[in-house]
Amino acid sequence: MSDYILEMNNITKQFTGVKALSDVSFKVKRGEIHCLIGENGAGKSTLMKVLSGVYPYGTYEGDIVFEGQVQKFNTVNDSEAAGIGIIYQELALFPDLSVYENIFAGNEIKKGPFIDWNQTITEAGKLLKKVKLKVKPEVLIKDLGVGKQQLIEIAKALSKDVKLLILDEPTAALNEDDSENLLELLKELKSQGISCIMISHKLKEVISIADKATILRDGKTICTLDAAKGEIKENLIIKNMVGRDIEDIYPKRPDKKIGDTVLELKNWSAYDIELGRNVVKNANLQLKKGEIIGIAGLMGSGRTELAQSIFGNPKGYKLDGELLVFGEKKKFKHTSDAIKANIAYVTEDRKGDGLFLIQDIKSNVSAAHLKGISHKGILNLNEEVKVGTDYKNKLHVKANSLEQIVGKLSGGNQQKVSLGKWLFTGPKILILDEPTRGIDVGAKFEIYTIMNELINEGLSIIMISSELGEVLGMSDRVYVMAEGAIKGELDISEATQESIMELATQ
Structure with missing residues (x-):
C-alpha cells in the first residue's frame, strides 16, 4: 500500500x-x-x-x-x-x-x-x-x-x-x-x-x-x-x-502629515430597537486629516455598528450625541446624506452588501454615484467605460476586461472593485470595514499600498479590523471597543497586541 x-x-x-x-x-x-x-x-x-x-x-x-x-x-x-x-x-x-x-x-x-x-x-x-x-x-x-x-x-x-x-x-x-x-x-x-x-x-x-x-x-x-x-x-x-520577498507586509508612510480634525463623535450612542439595547455607547472619537485610525475589538464589540451609525444609519438605530464633519454638526437621515458629506463606507460583506456579483466591473464602479456619469437623468455609457477603466488601472484590478462579471473575480480583486465604487463618490473620509478579510497576503499588500496612496492624496481613513497585526501595522492611532463602548485610545507608539487585548476584554 x-x-x-x-x-x-x-x-x-x-x-x-x-x-x-x-x-x-x-x-x-x-x-x-x-x-x-x-x-x-x-x-x-x-x-x-x-x-x-x-x-x-x-x-x-x-x-x-x-x-x-x-x-x-x-x-x-x-x-x-x-x-x-x-x-x-x-x-x-x-x-x-x-x-x-x-x-x-x-x-x-x-x-x-x-x-x-x-x-x-x-x-x-x-x-x-x-x-x-x-x-x-x-x-x-x-x-x-x-x-x-x-x-x-x-x-x-x-x-x-x-x-x-x-x-x-x-x-x-x-x-x-x-x-x-x-x-x-x-x-x-x-x-x-x-x-x-x-x-x-x-x-x-x-x-x-x-x-x-x-x-x-x-x-x-x-x-x-x-x-x-x-x-x-x-x-x-x-x-x-x-514570487518576491515582502520584507514588511505593512508599507510605511515616511512623510506623515496629520492635519485638523475632519470627523468627531461626542457621546455618540446607537440604540437598536429590534435588539432592545445600545449597540454603541457614549463613544468619543476623533479622526484627523491624513490619518488612519484603527478600530479594534472582538466580534460583537460594536465596531461595524459604529461605522453604520456614522454612515447615514442604514439600520435605523435611534441615535444620540453629536456627529461633526469638518466642524459642522450633522444629522444624516440616509446614506446618501453621508455620501454628500464626502463620507464613504466599504462594507465587510463585499459579496452580500458591497457588490452586484452578477454585474460587470464598470457597472459596479459607477453604482454608488450614477449622477457622476449622467446628464439630465440619462446615463452616459461611454463615460461609465472611462470611469471604470480609470479605477481598474488605478487599483490594479486583474481582469480580462471591464465587462468581466465581478462574481468571477478573486476576493482581492472584488475588494478593489468595491473600493473603486466608493472612491468614485469623491470621499474625503473613508471607512474600511475588514478591508482584507478573505484575501491573500499579496492582495493585502496591494490594498495597504492603496490606502497609503489615498492618505497621501488627502483622505482620512477609519479602518475596522479583527487582525491585530493589521491594526498595528497600518494605524496612526487605535480605538479599542468592547460591548459597544470605546474602552481606550492608544497612540501607535504605545499600542501592542497585549494592550489592545487587555482593553478589548474589559
Missing part, C-alpha cells in the same frame, strides 16, 4: 483558452494535514473542484490517483462514494431544517422504503460527539452560529465514511475561539487516520497545523514545504506565494 492516499499528477485545466491549472502535481500522505496555499486566482479551488468531481473526468488533463486507483469522477457523488468530502467556504446547509436532517441530507438512513428517524437522530448524536459539538440533534440550523454550522458540515462529511476531508477557507468567517476549536478537531481527526487538505490564507494557522504545505502560483505548483524539515515559515511561504 502506498504512503500516499492521494496523488494528483500533471493536472491541466482550461477555461475558454485560459489555463487555470498548468501541469499541477500534488500529493497527500495518509493521516496528514496538508495545506494548500496561494494568492487568489492561483488555482487552489479549481484544483479541488477537479478532485471532487465538480469538473468531471474528461474536462481536464492528468490523473487523480486515490487509494492507489486512478479515478474518473464524473460527479461529486462519485468522489464522496470513494471517501472524499469537501466543505466549501459558503456552507451548504438548510437553515430551516434540524441538525440531524442536515447531517444525513442525501444520505438518509432507511428502514425499507421509509427513513428511520429514530436511528437518524441516534447516529447524528454520535457524530456530534465526534466533532465535539454540544447541541441537540433537533435544533434548527438557523439558530446556530457559523462556528457550530462549520462543525455540522464536518459531521455531515464524517457520516459518509470520509477518508480525505477538504476544507476551503474553513476559518474565514469564524472568531478566534471557533477557529481554535476547529483546528483542534482537525488534529483529532488526523489521530483517527483521516487525511485533510486545508485551503487557508491565514498563515499563522498554516504554520500551527500543517504537516506539509503546497504552494500554487499562477496555476502552477511552486513547491511543497515540510514542517518536519522546519520549512513552513512565514517568510518562505510569502516568498513562494508572491
Whole structure:
C-alpha cells in the first residue's frame, strides 16, 4: 500500500483558452494535514473542484490517483462514494431544517422504503460527539452560529465514511475561539487516520497545523514545504506565494502629515430597537486629516455598528450625541446624506452588501454615484467605460476586461472593485470595514499600498479590523471597543497586541 492516499499528477485545466491549472502535481500522505496555499486566482479551488468531481473526468488533463486507483469522477457523488468530502467556504446547509436532517441530507438512513428517524437522530448524536459539538440533534440550523454550522458540515462529511476531508477557507468567517476549536478537531481527526487538505490564507494557522504545505502560483505548483524539515515559515511561504520577498507586509508612510480634525463623535450612542439595547455607547472619537485610525475589538464589540451609525444609519438605530464633519454638526437621515458629506463606507460583506456579483466591473464602479456619469437623468455609457477603466488601472484590478462579471473575480480583486465604487463618490473620509478579510497576503499588500496612496492624496481613513497585526501595522492611532463602548485610545507608539487585548476584554 502506498504512503500516499492521494496523488494528483500533471493536472491541466482550461477555461475558454485560459489555463487555470498548468501541469499541477500534488500529493497527500495518509493521516496528514496538508495545506494548500496561494494568492487568489492561483488555482487552489479549481484544483479541488477537479478532485471532487465538480469538473468531471474528461474536462481536464492528468490523473487523480486515490487509494492507489486512478479515478474518473464524473460527479461529486462519485468522489464522496470513494471517501472524499469537501466543505466549501459558503456552507451548504438548510437553515430551516434540524441538525440531524442536515447531517444525513442525501444520505438518509432507511428502514425499507421509509427513513428511520429514530436511528437518524441516534447516529447524528454520535457524530456530534465526534466533532465535539454540544447541541441537540433537533435544533434548527438557523439558530446556530457559523462556528457550530462549520462543525455540522464536518459531521455531515464524517457520516459518509470520509477518508480525505477538504476544507476551503474553513476559518474565514469564524472568531478566534471557533477557529481554535476547529483546528483542534482537525488534529483529532488526523489521530483517527483521516487525511485533510486545508485551503487557508491565514498563515499563522498554516504554520500551527500543517504537516506539509503546497504552494500554487499562477496555476502552477511552486513547491511543497515540510514542517518536519522546519520549512513552513512565514517568510518562505510569502516568498513562494508572491514570487518576491515582502520584507514588511505593512508599507510605511515616511512623510506623515496629520492635519485638523475632519470627523468627531461626542457621546455618540446607537440604540437598536429590534435588539432592545445600545449597540454603541457614549463613544468619543476623533479622526484627523491624513490619518488612519484603527478600530479594534472582538466580534460583537460594536465596531461595524459604529461605522453604520456614522454612515447615514442604514439600520435605523435611534441615535444620540453629536456627529461633526469638518466642524459642522450633522444629522444624516440616509446614506446618501453621508455620501454628500464626502463620507464613504466599504462594507465587510463585499459579496452580500458591497457588490452586484452578477454585474460587470464598470457597472459596479459607477453604482454608488450614477449622477457622476449622467446628464439630465440619462446615463452616459461611454463615460461609465472611462470611469471604470480609470479605477481598474488605478487599483490594479486583474481582469480580462471591464465587462468581466465581478462574481468571477478573486476576493482581492472584488475588494478593489468595491473600493473603486466608493472612491468614485469623491470621499474625503473613508471607512474600511475588514478591508482584507478573505484575501491573500499579496492582495493585502496591494490594498495597504492603496490606502497609503489615498492618505497621501488627502483622505482620512477609519479602518475596522479583527487582525491585530493589521491594526498595528497600518494605524496612526487605535480605538479599542468592547460591548459597544470605546474602552481606550492608544497612540501607535504605545499600542501592542497585549494592550489592545487587555482593553478589548474589559
